Amino acid sequence: MEFIHEISHVLGLMHCKNKRCVMSFSNSIIDVDLKDWKYCEKCLKKLKDRDIYISI
Ligand SMILES: [Zn+2]
Numbered sequence: 001m002e003f004i005h006e007i008s009h010v011l012g013l014m015h016c017k018n019k020r021c022v023m024s025f026s027n028s029i030i031d032v033d034l035k036d037w038k039y040c041e042k043c044l045k046k047l048k049d050r051d052i053y054i055s056i
């Protein structure tokens with residue numbers, strides 16, 4: 001899922017304040033519940049605005 005995060009930066013997304021969001025910034029990988037890594041609605045909309053659709 002780190003890859004999804006990094007590729008999203010390449011696509012122009014910034015870090016997200018939503019801790020449930022794949023684009024949230026976490027200091028420790030331990031804090032991350034990998035099963036719950038999804039885009040929040042805001043980030044999803046940013047991707048759609050760019051005509052990008054990623055399913056994870
Ligand atoms: Zn990042």
Ligand SMILES: [Zn+2]
Pocket residue numbers: 016017018021022023024039040041042043044
């Ligand atoms: Zn987000």
